[in-house]
Amino acid sequence: MRRDLISLDDSARLVDQVQGAIARKQPLRIRGGDSKAFLGRLVEGEAIDTRSHRGVVSYDPSELVITARAGTPLAELNALLDEAGQMLPCEPPACGESATIGGVVATGLSGPRRPWAGSVRDFLLGCRIVTGEGKHLRFGGQVMKNVAGYDVSRLMSGSFGCLGLLTEVSLKVLPKPRETMSVTLELEASEAMRELSSWRRAALPVSAACHIDGRLHVRLEGGTGSVHAASDRIGGEHLEETFWAELRERRLAFFDDERPLWRLSLPNSAPLVDLPGAVMLDWAGAQRWLKSDASAATIRGIASAAGGHATCFTPNVTADPFHPLAAPLMRFHQQLKQRLDPHGVFNPGRMYADY
Numbered sequence: 001m002r003r004d005l006i007s008l009d010d011s012a013r014l015v016d017q018v019q020g021a022i023a024r025k026q027p028l029r030i031r032g033g034d035s036k037a038f039l040g041r042l043v044e045g046e047a048i049d050t051r052s053h054r055g056v057v058s059y060d061p062s063e064l065v066i067t068a069r070a071g072t073p074l075a076e077l078n079a080l081l082d083e084a085g086q087m088l089p090c091e092p093p094a095c096g097e098s099a100t101i102g103g104v105v106a107t108g109l110s111g112p113r114r115p116w117a118g119s120v121r122d123f124l125l126g127c128r129i130v131t132g133e134g135k136h137l138r139f140g141g142q143v144m145k146n147v148a149g150y151d152v153s154r155l156m157s158g159s160f161g162c163l164g165l166l167t168e169v170s171l172k173v174l175p176k177p178r179e180t181m182s183v184t185l186e187l188e189a190s191e192a193m194r195e196l197s198s199w200r201r202a203a204l205p206v207s208a209a210c211h212i213d214g215r216l217h218v219r220l221e222g223g224t225g226s227v228h229a230a231s232d233r234i235g236g237e238h239l240e241e242t243f244w245a246e247l248r249e250r251r252l253a254f255f256d257d258e259r260p261l262w263r264l265s266l267p268n269s270a271p272l273v274d275l276p277g278a279v280m281l282d283w284a285g286a287q288r289w290l291k292s293d294a295s296a297a298t299i300r301g302i303a304s305a306a307g308g309h310a311t312c313f314t315p316n317v318t319a320d321p322f323h324p325l326a327a328p329l330m331r332f333h334q335q336l337k338q339r340l341d342p343h344g345v346f347n348p349g350r351m352y353a354d355y
Helices: 011-024 074-083 101-107 189-201 224-234 242-248 296-305 327-340
Strands: 028-031 046-049 056-060 065-069 124-130 136-140 165-172 179-186 206-212 215-222 261-265 278-282 287-291 309-312
Touching: 011 028, 011 046, 011 124, 011 165, 056 074, 065 074, 065 101, 074 101, 101 165, 136 165, 179 224, 189 206, 189 215, 189 224, 189 278, 206 242, 215 224, 261 296, 296 309
Parallel strands: 028 046
Antiparallel strands: 056 065, 065 165, 124 136, 124 165, 179 215, 206 215, 206 278, 261 287, 261 309, 278 287
């Protein structure tokens, strides 16, 4: 393990602050690097900062598991994995240089490889959290089959800090692929979707697929022979590998459009639908980025009709950045919130006004 990584256990201070907030009935706004603070509703509360609680607790590359404190910078963790020829398979976006691994898990965002490798939740083996009762507890472990009963650890992924304060996470990692090659070819969106379905049936080693401006961009990963064979079948022109990082971090020219940014998450089988604005297809069409001035109701109506949901990534556009939940599902979430955060101190209203 690299010796230059800063390691500091500041859990006692975090537990004390949570316990004090519970006693005073003071809401807390959980923050790490704040690189994803733009996503969700504004939280009014006392800031509790995890960045001082940082460092890799354990990492043995032969075990394919890394355990790190929540305030550990994502960039440092990625650099450590890179030295060992390994990676976080879900390719989480940083959204800025200050991103922490706790924020990665709390937001649950994944990059271009997500449909083929899995989400952040799929690689979360265990965690430690400060609960809504002010207790510092561990859930899960460091192997895949470690859960008996309710899987609280994976529940933390995508919870945006509403259910507890993450202090430590254990994640499964994987070796980097032996060969990576990216190509781009001129195709209309409908033809691109048909080709991607054909390549999926043929089990080609596709690990990313994005369609924008009349071109399909594809990344191939795996063994050298299979990657080159797939490239010969697909054809097209060489594409720089930096494209995928630019897409993951939303730095492509598409995102410079001043209109609000929406992300539509749809089933893999969802057909192309007319969207009111500029569209980019990611995740082979399962994730559709939309730049549009259309109303939230219009965009969400289209997403719902296609079997998915829509999230607004631009602040102050709508009072409800996350797709509203059906009443029965909201009641379930409220009951879960009451169970895990009975005093309502953790990020109240970050996801929904009534949550």
